[in-house]
Amino acid sequence: MTWNWTLVWHILPMILRGTVITVEATVLGMLLALLLGLIWAGLLFLPNRFIFWLVRLIIEFIRDTPLLIQLFFCYYVLPEIGVTIPALVTGITVLGINYSAYTAEVYRAGLQNIPVGQWNAAKALNFTPWQTFIRIIVPQALPPIVPAMGNNLIAMFKDTPLLSTITVMEMLNRAMIIGDKSFHYLEPLTLVGVLFLLMSLLASGLIGITQRKLLVRR
Amino acid sequence: MNNDPSIEFINIRKSYGTNTVLDGLNMTVSAREHVVIIGPSGSGKSTILKLLMTLEKPDSGEIIIDGENLWHPARGGQNSEADPAHLRHMRSKVGMVFQHFNLFPHLRVLQNITEAPVRVLAVPRAEANQHARELLDRVGLADKYNAWPAELSGGQKQRVAIARALALQPRIMLFDEITSALDPEIASQVLQLVLDLARQTDMTMLFVTHQMHFARQVADRVVFFDQGKIVEQGTANQVLENPAQARTREFLSNILMAS
Ligand SMILES: Nc1ncnc2c1ncn2[C@@H]1O[C@H](COP(=O)(O)OP(=O)(O)OP(=O)(O)O)[C@@H](O)[C@H]1O
Numbered sequence: 001m002t003w004n005w006t007l008v009w010h011i012l013p014m015i016l017r018g019t020v021i022t023v024e025a026t027v028l029g030m031l032l033a034l035l036l037g038l039i040w041a042g043l044l045f046l047p048n049r050f051i052f053w054l055v056r057l058i059i060e061f062i063r064d065t066p067l068l069i070q071l072f073f074c075y076y077v078l079p080e081i082g083v084t085i086p087a088l089v090t091g092i093t094v095l096g097i098n099y100s101a102y103t104a105e106v107y108r109a110g111l112q113n114i115p116v117g118q119w120n121a122a123k124a125l126n127f128t129p130w131q132t133f134i135r136i137i138v139p140q141a142l143p144p145i146v147p148a149m150g151n152n153l154i155a156m157f158k159d160t161p162l163l164s165t166i167t168v169m170e171m172l173n174r175a176m177i178i179g180d181k182s183f184h185y186l187e188p189l190t191l192v193g194v195l196f197l198l199m200s201l202l203a204s205g206l207i208g209i210t211q212r213k214l215l216v217r218r
Numbered sequence: 219m220n221n222d223p224s225i226e227f228i229n230i231r232k233s234y235g236t237n238t239v240l241d242g243l244n245m246t247v248s249a250r251e252h253v254v255i256i257g258p259s260g261s262g263k264s265t266i267l268k269l270l271m272t273l274e275k276p277d278s279g280e281i282i283i284d285g286e287n288l289w290h291p292a293r294g295g296q297n298s299e300a301d302p303a304h305l306r307h308m309r310s311k312v313g314m315v316f317q318h319f320n321l322f323p324h325l326r327v328l329q330n331i332t333e334a335p336v337r338v339l340a341v342p343r344a345e346a347n348q349h350a351r352e353l354l355d356r357v358g359l360a361d362k363y364n365a366w367p368a369e370l371s372g373g374q375k376q377r378v379a380i381a382r383a384l385a386l387q388p389r390i391m392l393f394d395e396i397t398s399a400l401d402p403e404i405a406s407q408v409l410q411l412v413l414d415l416a417r418q419t420d421m422t423m424l425f426v427t428h429q430m431h432f433a434r435q436v437a438d439r440v441v442f443f444d445q446g447k448i449v450e451q452g453t454a455n456q457v458l459e460n461p462a463q464a465r466t467r468e469f470l471s472n473i474l475m476a477s
């Protein structure tokens with residue numbers, strides 16, 4: 001087995017097109033997870049037992065079933081009941097919903113760390129519950145949870161190869177297609193692995209910088 | 219002083235689990251009156267203020283503020299359950315200063331003060347800023363408008379908190395042990411500020427404090443509270459100098475020993 005640079009340069013453009021899709025899935029999936037997770041966490045703070053248990057149930061369900069099955073279910077089963085969604089959209093949505101269960105937990109921890117005095121002061125100043133949440137509580141809860149959210153981001157990034165199982169043409173899928181056609185798996189798979197490594201390192205660095213920026217402000 | 223009732227507690231009961239904190243409290247505070255509430259730890263002093271601020275809800279009884287029922291507003295000749303709009307209307311009458319300041323750490327001093335007027339009362343930002351600068355001047359912190367709360371000393375934080383409460387121009391102000399987290403010297407400066415404030419405005423004020431010197435100066439009436447009940451009340455002179463009840467004398471001598 002020898003390393004073939006010519007092949008590397010030849011397949012690189014195709015793999016990089018997959019990189020774009022991988023990044024797109026990660027960014028959009030994470031945005032969905034961040035938004036949905038915040039909604040879950042907010043709902044868990046409402047003084048309503050029914051909503052509380054319903055949201056808890058949803059989160060438990062998401063966490064206790066494999067991501068792969070969730071993907072297959074949405075891509076292969078939903079069309080049987082007449083709901084057909086493009087593969088990439090399905091992938092992004094399932095990733096986002098799946099990870100919202102984890103981001104919700106991170107948000108919840110962050111929100112619980114806000115002293116009750118902040119809620120009391122906000123109420124005494126007559127902010128609405130929504131204003132309190134968005135303007136007083138969330139801005140304080142966010143900076144400390146940046147690292148944990150960053151870990152979720154990187155974990156999701158590394159889960160994107162699963163989307164290849166529902167035909168999304170992300171990096172791994174392209175590498176496998178190249179391998180199947182050329183009978184050379186070493187170069188495409190190594191290339192994909194290295195790209196994942198580089199981008200994970202880059203993301204870690206950015207997360208670190210973001211957190212330091214947020215902390216320095218006060 | 220005119221005697222329109224500003225606040226009425228009618229047969230208020232409040233428990234936390236099996237711990238009965240207020241057991242049928244009846245108390246009236248007149249408009250513009252300055253009432254100091256004293257009593258041992260755990261006797262329910264803070265609970266009274268929290269009830270007025272709607273931070274807690276009574277188990278039973280009625281709270282009347284400015285002639286309006288806090289939790290059961292009259293509607294169509296009947297008393298109904300308070301909705302969020304009514305509670306916000308009622309809260310607009312009341313402001314509160316807390317023992318631990320509770321400034322918003324993510325907002326600079328000026329925005330700590332302006333955020334509520336701008337968001338809650340829809341005051342234009344420029345006008346709110348102007349007013350906040352005046353209030354900061356009044357509490358002796360004109361130069362700190364751009365600081366973060368974390369950059370202030372305890373005494374300065376409490377001054378900002380006072381300005382923040384004043385910015386909404388409430389008719390009733392509640393002060394819950396506002397200097398007990400401060401060094402004695404700083405505390406007396408803050409109390410002097412509050413004393414000036416009390417003399418210059420016509421707000422109704424309720425103070426919970428252990429500072430008897432301050433109580434004597436600010437109080438129209440001192441209420442001694444124990445185990446969820448009023449034990450004794452009257453002028454500062456009556457209650458603090460010539461208490462009628464043994465329980466009051468015991469409490470005052472304990473306070474004296476502690477300070
Ligand atoms: N959120 C709560 N949950 C449970 N019990 C509470 C709660 N808040 C207050 N209590 C209890 O109610 C009683 C009265 O509390 P409160 O804070 O009104 O006392 P206080 O007179 O202000 O005392 P202190 O001088 O120590 O501030 C105390 O026994 C306290 O433990």
Ligand SMILES: [Mg+2]
Nearest residue numbers: 263264265395
């Ligand atoms: Mg108290």
